[in-house]
Amino acid sequence: MLRKCFIAVAIVAGTAQPLLAASGVNPEADRKAFVKYFTEKFPKLKLKDFVNGPYSMDEDLYKQWVAKEEFPPYEFTLEKGKKMLATPFKNGKTYADCFENKGVGIRQNYPKFDPKRGKVITLEVAVNECREANGEKPYNYKKGEMAAITAYMAYTSRGKPMSIKIPDDPRALAAYKKGEEFFYTRRGQFNFACSSCHVQMAGMHLRTEVLAPALGLMNALPVYRSKWGAVGTTSRRLTSCNSQVRATPLKPNDELYRDVEYFLSYMGNGLPISGPGARP
Amino acid sequence: MRNRFLIQLAVVLSVGGFVTAAIAASADDFKAAYAKAEAASKKALAMKTGWLTTTKELKAAKKAADAGKFDDAVKHAKEAEALANASIAQSEEQKKLWKDAVIR
């Protein structure tokens, strides 16, 4: 009798703290440590302003950003995305048939874990799966149409808190953990990890650029970069970062890229979506 | 931690340099050196730890060989191999070390 009771308690506790004891993975504890680190490092910055990256940290950059946001250069991309979302496929169906709330105001829920397939589904993957399910060719994962439609979807989610869920499923936790490992692993001839620039050196000037903090970084994606003159996807952001440290970038939409997006998006939970963000 | 790694890398690279300086290389020397470099590079890429500089050296090796400059070609191939091996060593080392960087 007593023993049964113990088991029941253990199960209840298990759902509250996903696999904590079994795997040693505790995303919520990681997130709290992450937030604490950045809020202590930047005591003057409001939590919600982390999603605007370097623009929140340098007055000269901030002024340039405000000047551009008066009529943002990604305005045409947003219009294109909006049109794409409303345009039916050849079979008459639209993206609205694939997404909850017709694809509007849902960006904050991605990447999400699909328990049926045991896979992390990023917004970009969801877009391409929707296309393929309706007999259309998938988009390139880096730019163009993919960037446009996800930019518009992010725009309709602006201000909503990032709401990534990591369910009590060993496959979800494994993906999260692999993402975390990717984030902290040094790579490339420069021997830099994502975290080297965006944790330890966050807010510092590298040459004259200000390094964005990792906290809230994914909330701004997809992102318009002045140096691209265009909006790019998460895959493009990651391939570009890898190249800069002289690491051979992985293929766009590589499993590790999806995992790191899952990890880093979870770190940004509760912070508002600011995508499509703008960055130098 | 990072310093140790960079020193290792520097040693590997300089050894690669010395070996080639001594004797004039032939097309066969190049082929052998290139095959080894290519194999190491493929292994690194499969481990998702490739370096762009490895690919660059491989290309430079091929270009030099095409121009008949086998000394140069071998030098680039050895450098590519050293870089590929260093990238693999980096990956192995990071399998443990990444945890030290985690925010706690």
Place this chain on the structure above:
Amino acid sequence: MASTIRIKAVASGDATTVQSLIRHPMDSGFVKDKKTGKPIPAHFIEVLNFEHGGKTVFTAFWGPAVSKDPYVKFKFKGGKKGDELKISWVDNKGQSDSLVAKIR
């Protein structure tokens, strides 16, 4: 084809502030095509004109150093909510576009 011209024209007090964004590559002629290695020929808007009440209120003369999808802002006396503002541009290849927008 959707118009290449976007306008925000807002009347406030006795003046109207106009902001415009135009979809145009504004190729400088100095950038090389990454695939072909050949320079992308210069292609840029030369003249942009704004007219209100039958009178030109602002004319821009642009060269290839104006950014892609160019932006401009100016302010003129007069103009009230509902008034028409006519915008037109012509580029160095003779392409052009125009739009009639309402002041808000």
Place this chain on the structure above:
Amino acid sequence: MYEFSDAPNMARRTILKGAVAGGLAGLTGLGLSSFPFPAYAAADAKEWPADAFKQKSEADVLKALYGKTAEASDKISLDAPEIAENGAVVPIAVSSTLPNVTGIAILVLNNPNVLAAAYKIPAGTEALASNRLKMAKTSKVVAVMESNGKLYSASKQVKVTVGGCGG
């Protein structure tokens, strides 16, 4: 990145010649031949000051545009960043309290062609213009205004660097 500095002078001239020819040919494309007296003042490629856009120095640009030289004025405000976040899109705004301003020119002295933009300001339009420019490298930016037939200028140094691991 914009490789302004890579282009040899010859190529630059050829491009500009082509630009002028293209602009003139464009008039027929605009349909102006069938409406010789357009009811509205459409953008007219004939007005484009081709010669001024070819010049390599501040003095030559001002000579080509206005036929005179400028004197420094503290009545012109030139709002430009200290460090451009990216040379591809540098927001620059100019305004002035000078009376009767009829023209504004914005020059980037280290660009291959110095004149970036020129604006015609009719009576009733304020002495104000804001735009986004490309800058090849660190350079002095000069704002020039024509007021009561005289030229005045203000300048500011804007630093431009190449992107690194930032963002």
